[in-house]
Amino acid sequence: MDELILIKKAQNGNKSALNTLLTNNYPLIKGYVIKMTSNPSIAEDIIQDTMLKAVLNIKKFQAKAKFSTWLITIATNIYRDYLRKHKTTELIEETQQSSYSSPEDATIAKLEYKEIVNIIMKLPYEKRTVFILKHYYGYKYDEISEIVNCPIGTVRSRLHNSIKFIMNELEKGGILIDQ
Amino acid sequence: MTNKKITKEDIIDNFYDEKKLNNLNESLDNYEELNLFKEKLGKTKNIMDMINDDKKINIDILGIISKAESIQNKQKEKKETFLFIATAFIILFCFSLITFTLGSNFFITVQLIIFVLLPFSLIPMAKLTLK
Numbered sequence: 001m002d003e004l005i006l007i008k009k010a011q012n013g014n015k016s017a018l019n020t021l022l023t024n025n026y027p028l029i030k031g032y033v034i035k036m037t038s039n040p041s042i043a044e045d046i047i048q049d050t051m052l053k054a055v056l057n058i059k060k061f062q063a064k065a066k067f068s069t070w071l072i073t074i075a076t077n078i079y080r081d082y083l084r085k086h087k088t089t090e091l092i093e094e095t096q097q098s099s100y101s102s103p104e105d106a107t108i109a110k111l112e113y114k115e116i117v118n119i120i121m122k123l124p125y126e127k128r129t130v131f132i133l134k135h136y137y138g139y140k141y142d143e144i145s146e147i148v149n150c151p152i153g154t155v156r157s158r159l160h161n162s163i164k165f166i167m168n169e170l171e172k173g174g175i176l177i178d179q
Numbered sequence: 180m181t182n183k184k185i186t187k188e189d190i191i192d193n194f195y196d197e198k199k200l201n202n203l204n205e206s207l208d209n210y211e212e213l214n215l216f217k218e219k220l221g222k223t224k225n226i227m228d229m230i231n232d233d234k235k236i237n238i239d240i241l242g243i244i245s246k247a248e249s250i251q252n253k254q255k256e257k258k259e260t261f262l263f264i265a266t267a268f269i270i271l272f273c274f275s276l277i278t279f280t281l282g283s284n285f286f287i288t289v290q291l292i293i294f295v296l297l298p299f300s301l302i303p304m305a306k307l308t309l310k
Binding site: 015019023035040047048117120141156159163166176 | 219220244
């Protein structure tokens with residue numbers, strides 16, 4: 001069903017339309033929040049708060065941008081508020097199913113994966129947001145500027161600095177050289 | 180773009196489809212450096228794409244919608260209670276003011292009218308409810 005029609009129905013109080021709308025956008029918002037937090041427990045709270053806020057404010061949504069963009073904006077703001085309240089966040093060890101030929105390869109891959117996640121989490125929140133939105137979701141600079149509420153020049157600068165930082169960290173960790 | 184100096188930032192913008200660049204020109208002073216940077220950027224992309232987000236997270240969307248409904252109902256109730264108290268206060272205040280100005284006879288007259296006429300107003304209301 002066309003998203004605009006679903007939104008109209010949801011704004012008129014149709015629970016089924018609202019459920020469909022949120023379910024359709026759930027994978028995207030889940031992926032984004034997990035990448036941002038790298039912690040499934042925190043991600044779950046952020047996603048729940050995002051959906052709750054979206055339902056409470058559905059009538060305020062104007063179809064200028066996509067519904068998923070609106071959800072990401074809400075999630076970004078909620079996570080920013082979470083970071084302000086909780087100064088430190090711990091990275092929970094990731095477990096990844098491996099299909100490697102030997103345990104040694106699996107261990108190396110697991111360490112590299114963990115290192116990559118750590119590198120992303122080392123990025124300050126503002127830069128991490130821009131990098132994830134650009135790299136994984138293909139948002140344009142002007143769209144990211146709307147989501148994070150800062151000038152396009154700042155978005156561009158944050159992305160450039162993020163990329164250079166990541167490349168530097170990968171080289172230091174010996175991951176980039178190995179590719 | 181061939182005359183203007185190309186920077187690493189331009190390479191990044193081009194990589195993410197934000198800027199069009201002609202092919203890197205070998206006549207550029209920093210051609211080697213830029214070409215190497217471009218290669219590293221591609222490798223970095225491949226590495227960062229390893230991040231997956233297939234973690235299991237349990238979200239009950241219908242539950243969230245019900246919770247939101249409950250919150251909205253509570254907010255509505257609070258608003259209605261406040262409006263009721265405010266309206267009742269205003270009516271009582273006006274009534275008291277008029278009685279104080281016109282005297283207690285006015286108060287007694289109004290009370291009599293209400294007690295006599297109010298029961299009769301229930302008849303059409305009951306008829307409407309039955310319909």
